[in-house]
Amino acid sequence: MTSFITSRLAGIVGQRGLATSRFLNTSGSIRNYSTGVSNLSKLRNIGISAHIDSGKTTLTERILYYTGRIKEIHEVRGKDGVGAKMDSMDLEREKGITIQSAATYCKWGENHINIIDTPGHVDFTIEVERALRVLDGAVLVMCGVSGVQSQTITVDRQMRRYNVPRVVMINKLDRVGANPWNVINQLRKKLNLNAAAVQIPIGLENNLEGVCDLVKDKAYLFGEKGSAVDVQEIPSALEAQFKEKKIELIETVANVDDQLGEWMIENDFPNQLPEPAILEAAIRRACIARTFVPVFMGSAFKNTGVQPLLDGVISYLPSPPERKTIAIDTSNKDKEVEVELVQDPKKPFVGLAFKLEEGRFGQLTYMRVYQGTLKRGDMIKNVNLGKTIKVPRLVRMHSAEMEEVQEVGPGEICAMFGVDCFSGNTFTAQNLNYTMTSMHVPEPVMSLSIQPKGKDGQNNFSKALSKFQKEDPTFRVKTDMESGQIIISGMGELHLEIYIERIKREYGVECTVGKPLVAYRETIQAKGDYNYTHKKQSGGQGQYAKMIGYIEPIEGMENEFINDVIGTSIPPNYTEAIRKGFKECTDKGPLIGHPICGIRFVVNDGATHSVDSSELAFKIATAGAFREGFADASPMILEPIMKVEISIPSEFQGTVISGVNRRKGAIVNTSSVGESLTLECEVPLNNMFGYSTELRSMTQGKGEFTMEYLKHTPVSRELFNQLIEEHEKKLAEERK
Missing domain, CATH: 2.40.30.10 (Translation factors)
Incomplete structure (x- = not known):
């Protein structure tokens, strides 16, 4: 292990001064550091990932400080107004969250480390996805109080997708209620990881002083700003726990590493324990093979345990040649x-x-x-x-x-x-x-309509949307053909809110935002007859067309036109005009102006005039005949029903089901695996807006859902009347 003892951390202040002069040169003449990695075994590419507010950015800030990349430590929501180094956007500093992944690099002893600090919020999950696609290892940061949370599960899934070895850092052990052993138990049960501690904490909550290294058999206490590291023997009060956890570590690794297993058989275990070098090599092999996850401990905010974590990154995570590409x-x-x-x-x-x-x-x-x-x-x-x-x-x-x-x-x-x-x-x-194989891009789950407030900002508005789409594969833009609205889609309300704010700040364009027009459809429930005559005479050639027939409902979302005229009461040369007229009628229905579906339009008789009949006359007559038959056929409005799959911890089952019922959803199936519950529901799309925020609130951020179109069904009588009223009001405003 590249020990921070051999790196002379006791004199780190002097060492940091040297590091600053070597690595913070921004003149462009930095080849010795940034591209001079002649020995690839001393290079690490790592990502720091976790659930939101687990301390990723704070940990990265400490890593940069102890490796000499920055001169001062600043906090995420710092009172000095500076903010953490890796939160470079104004929005990140204001909200205290990471929005974009940020890259940096540093040096630890003789080793070079490229680091990507990723967001924790599920709305920015694509940033984690593309970082893990190119990294060789990762640090999964866990909160010592909250343990495994929803985004922890998502990040774990992403690490498995790209076969990324990881070490775990249980952070925030200075907080009230911190329990690292409970977190390790959750790692084993909820994430199915073969995890064991490589450290035990010296004290917890307000009494956190340092960590004991189960591999090195040493205790480390951290002084002011964590720079002065005091190396001691294991405290006598912790000897029993130390031996218990070390034996547990050795047995856990031996279960997946044959060489360590053979050593245990050949020696008098547990009376004789392996040398640090033997145990360290076994942990490294198992970690790179992704059969074991070493767990570190500390508190980044209290500057405790960061240097041993850096040693662990070098000791246990792979270098680029050790990853098959x-x-x-x-x-x-x-x-x-x-x-x-x-x-x-x-x-x-x-x-x-x-x-x-x-x-x-x-x-x-x-x-x-x-x-x-x-x-x-x-x-x-x-x-x-x-x-x-x-x-x-x-x-x-x-x-x-x-x-x-x-x-x-x-x-x-x-x-x-x-x-x-x-x-x-x-x-x-x-x-x-x-x-190279491409990265996984999740589908957006939420949409909003958006338009610039003034015509002056139209160009900048278009530029912003084009730029954001290119930057972020989960941010989609489309124009609704029915309403003409510009619809933006993303991973959640915060995701879209950030982009709306960026349009305002970076492009100077104020936007009007609203929920998009739901894709309603109009149809009929019964057969409706029509007998319509179009007659217009105003001097010269007039217009005349008579049509008799009916409309009826059919299965499916398509429409059908049938010419059932016998004889020449309507000559065949007018049939195409009737067909076009019918198509135009179905594009925009008479109830609320939405497309019509599931209708068969039948013409079986009519009359013509030798002079006044024409294609235009029959096209106009078709519109009148359709309106007459539609009104006689019990018209109805259909709304889109979405298939919604909700994944939650079982403890929130009652609250979430109540929420689905409030949104007039129907639960069609439930299934559970361990402590996780999956609900399959059918919910009207109009009732799903804002659900992502509500679900996170109900489940303490642990719930997730996916949504896809299923079918259209008739709306309730109450909603039917409400939609008609809103449409009439809109038409009245347009006439003004």
């Missing part, structure tokens, strides 16, 4: 071949653009280099778009700050300026046709 060779169109990439700077370049951001100098494209070397001025190919581009500028990111570099080697994370591409595009040397 597969690309698809698309050279042969008939057969795609899997190719394993090699972390070799001399091999042809392969990289993945995993995140886009609008910078001061144009589009900023975050890139993970998987193979070869990327140099400024190189010609590289965008395999997905089939374009060859020249690399204009290369930078390393330190939150919002940029440090220019000339080249970036394999395993590194950098950013390019002025490159037109999309998130998930693969870039290669010109002679390769490799593509």
Whole structure:
């Protein structure tokens, strides 16, 4: 283990001064640090992920301080008005939450660490998704009081999706009610992780002083700002617990690591315990194989346990060569071949653009280099778009700050300026046709209608929506063909609220926001007859058309036209005009102006005039005949019913079911796995707006739901009258 003892942390203040002068050079001459990782075994690419308000950004702030990347510690909602380094957006500092993932890098001993701090709020889950897609390891931060929460479960699912090894940091052990053993139990039961502590805390809540390392057999106490680390023997009061937890750790790892299991058989365990080096090597093997999760402890806010966590990142998480990376060779169109990439700077370049951001100098494209070397001025190919581009500028990111570099080697994370591409595009040397697997993009769950308040801001409004769509795959924009409204969709109310605020701040456009027009439909419930004559005479040639027939309901959402005229009472050359007239009638119904569905329109008789009849006359007559038959056929309004799947902890079952009933939903099925309950419901779309916020409130942030269209069904009589009244009021206002 790269021990912080051997790193001379007792004299860290002097060391930090040296680190600052070496690593915070923003002149562009920083090649020795940012691209000089000659030994890839000493490089780590990690993400810091957790449920909202678990302390990710606070932990990252301490890591940057102890590694010499920043000179002072600032808090997330700092009273000094500065805020944490990784929260660079004004909105992040104001709200005290992380909205965009931020990248940085630092040095710990002889090791280089690239870090991505990700949001915890479920609305910004795509930021976690694309970070984990390109990282080699992760730190899952847990609250010592709350334990496993809803976003913890989501992040765990994402880590499994991309096979990312992780270590766990149980944070906030200084808080009242902190219980790390309860959290570890939840990790095992709720996330099904083979987890065990590699540390035990010295004290809890207000008495938290430090941690005891179960691998090194040492106790660490942290002084002011956590910099002065006092290394001691295990306190006598903790010896019994220490031995119990160490034996538990060894047995847990031995269950998944054959080498440690063999050592236990060959030696007198538990009377004889393995040497630290043997245990450390076994934990590393199991962690990289994703069969074991080491659990660290501390309090980032109280500057406790951060340096041992950094040692754990180096000791247990993989370097880039230890992660197998597969690309698809698309050279042969008939057969795609899997190719394993090699972390070799001399091999042809392969990289993945995993995140886009609008910078001061144009589009900023975050890139993970998987193979070869990327140099400024190189010609590289965008395999997905089939374009060859020249690399204009290369930078390393330190939150919002940029440090220019000339080249970036394999395993590194950098950013390019002025490159037109999309998130998930693969870039290669010109002679390769490799593509990387794309990231998972969840479907949006909520929509709002939006429009600029004044015509002056229309251009900036369009630019903003276009930019945000490119940056964020979960942010969608469409124009409703029925209402003409611009509809924005996203992962939740906060997600959309942030983008509306950004349109105002970054583009100076005030917006009017409302819920979108629900896609109602109009139909009939019975057969309706019509006998309609259109007659117009105003000098010269007039208009004449007579139609007799009926309309009736049919199954499904389609409409049907039938010409059942016998003889020549309506000549065949007018049939197409009648068909077009019927189509126009169904586009906009007479009740509330929504499309009509499930109707059969039958014409079986009529009359013509030798001079005054025409296609136009029959088209107009069709509209009158349709209105007459529609009014006689018990018209009805249909509303969209959504299939809603709600996942919640069982303890909230009663509250959530009551909420579904209030929204006039019907529960059609329930299923449970362990402590998790899934409800399948059918709920009117009009009643689902605002549900994401309500569900989180009812379940302490632990509930999630998905929603998709199921069918249209008749509205209640009360809603029918309300919709008719609202439509008439709207028409009256338009006539004014």
